[in-house]
Amino acid sequence: MTIDGLYNFRDTGGTPLTAGGTTRSGVLFRSDALSGLTQTGLDELAATEIGVIVDFRTPEERKAAADRIPTSRPFEVAELALLEGAMADMAQNALSHGASPSPETAAQATPSIPTLGELYVGMVQHGAARFAEVARLIAASTDDSPSAVLVHCTAGKDRTGVATALMLDAVGAERAAVVADYAASQDNLAGPWADGMLHMISSLGLPLTPELRTLVTGTPPDAIEQALAWVDTEHGGAADYLGSGGLTPHELTGLRTRLVG
Numbered sequence: 001m002t003i004d005g006l007y008n009f010r011d012t013g014g015t016p017l018t019a020g021g022t023t024r025s026g027v028l029f030r031s032d033a034l035s036g037l038t039q040t041g042l043d044e045l046a047a048t049e050i051g052v053i054v055d056f057r058t059p060e061e062r063k064a065a066a067d068r069i070p071t072s073r074p075f076e077v078a079e080l081a082l083l084e085g086a087m088a089d090m091a092q093n094a095l096s097h098g099a100s101p102s103p104e105t106a107a108q109a110t111p112s113i114p115t116l117g118e119l120y121v122g123m124v125q126h127g128a129a130r131f132a133e134v135a136r137l138i139a140a141s142t143d144d145s146p147s148a149v150l151v152h153c154t155a156g157k158d159r160t161g162v163a164t165a166l167m168l169d170a171v172g173a174e175r176a177a178v179v180a181d182y183a184a185s186q187d188n189l190a191g192p193w194a195d196g197m198l199h200m201i202s203s204l205g206l207p208l209t210p211e212l213r214t215l216v217t218g219t220p221p222d223a224i225e226q227a228l229a230w231v232d233t234e235h236g237g238a239a240d241y242l243g244s245g246g247l248t249p250h251e252l253t254g255l256r257t258r259l260v261g
Contacts, residue, residue, distance in 0.1 A: 001048075002044075003041045003045055003048075004044060005037040005040075005041035005068075006036065007036075007189055007193045008030070008155065008185050008188040008189055009029065009030070009032070010031070010188075011026065011028075011029050012028045012029065012030060012164060013025025013028075015168055015177050015181060016173065016174045016177045017173055017174065017260065018173070021260070023171065023260060024260065026148055027049075027141060027149070027258050028149055029148060029150040030150070030161075030163075030164050031150060031152045032152060032155050032156035032157075032160075032189070033055075033061075033067060033155075034067035034068050034152065035066060035067055035068060036068075037068040042068060042069075042070045046070035046073055048148070049146050049147075049148040050075075050146060050149070051074070051145065051146035051147040051148060052075070052076045052149045053067070053075055053076070054078045054080055054151040054163075055067065055077060055079050055081075056081065056082045056152070056153040056159035057086070058082075058083060062079070065154075078133065080130040080134070082123060082159045084123040084126070084127070085119065085123065085158035085162075114215075115211070115223070116218065116220065117226035117227065119158065120158070120162050120224065120227035123158075123227070124162065124166075124230060124231055124241070125230075127245075128241060128242070128245030131245055132245030132247040133246075134149070134163050135166075135170065135251065136247060136255075137149050138254075138255050138258050138259065139251045139252075139253075139254030139255040139257075139258060140254070141258055151163050151164065155185070155189055155197070155217075157185035157186070157189065161182045162227055164182070165178050165181070165182055165227070165238075166231070166242065167238075167259065169237065170237070170238035170239045170241075170242055171255060171260050172260065179221045179224055180221075182219055182221070182223075183224075184219070186217065186218050186219040189217055190217070194216075197217060198217065239252055242255075
């Protein structure tokens with residue numbers, strides 16, 4: 001399934017499970033921001049099972065590129081801002097407050113920007129309540145009306161990637177398949193989207209080092225593996241991690257019922 005105007009949209013259904021079988025289709029979707037939806041894309045989105053849109057972007061990101069949402073039927077929007085992963089904000093904060101930072105200032109700021117793995121560990125350290133809310137929304141969805149959940153941020157690779165990995169891991173998806181789903185975003189974003197982001201970062205005065213290119217456009221498997229390893233070490237897995245954020249055992253059962261059946 002594709003949605004016109006989106007680069008990184010997909011259904012997480014069909015993910016292999018450790019106990020056999022796969023996750024259900026039509027329950028949890030992921031994508032980049034909806035600001036680029038065409039009229040065709042709006043019609044296509046309205047025709048899906050999606051009824052809940054989770055937006056991980058900051059208020060500044062939403063103001064700069066507001067989502068386009070179909071008006072032909074109701075959609076619930078949950079704004080669950082996660083600061084980790086807001087690349088433009090991060091780049092600007094790494095620089096001094098000036099319109100045109102000097103090359104020296106930009107070079108000094110670059111080491112202060114974390115790797116993706118470090119970014120994701122910070123995300124799971126601080127975001128348990130928000131990720132638990134995503135699981136709660138999925139658990140509350142039904143097949144009777146359009147209430148499937150779409151999670152997105154700006155690129156649909158970092159905040160969205162971590163959230164999706166946690167949901168899949170919590171219901172028993174094979175770890176290799178979880179990592180593969182995360183890693184697929186790099187190819188989906190290659191081309192015009194990635195080029196535009198790199199141009200924007202470069203315009204802020206930051207040198208486009210290989211590390212920064214990876215941070216902005218990459219999805220190396222070791223990054224999500226680092227985050228999941230932290231979850232395993234600190235909580236024994238994604239299910240208990242979501243519990244630390246307030247997800248109840250009943251809601252966890254609901255999540256598993258919806259995604260596994």
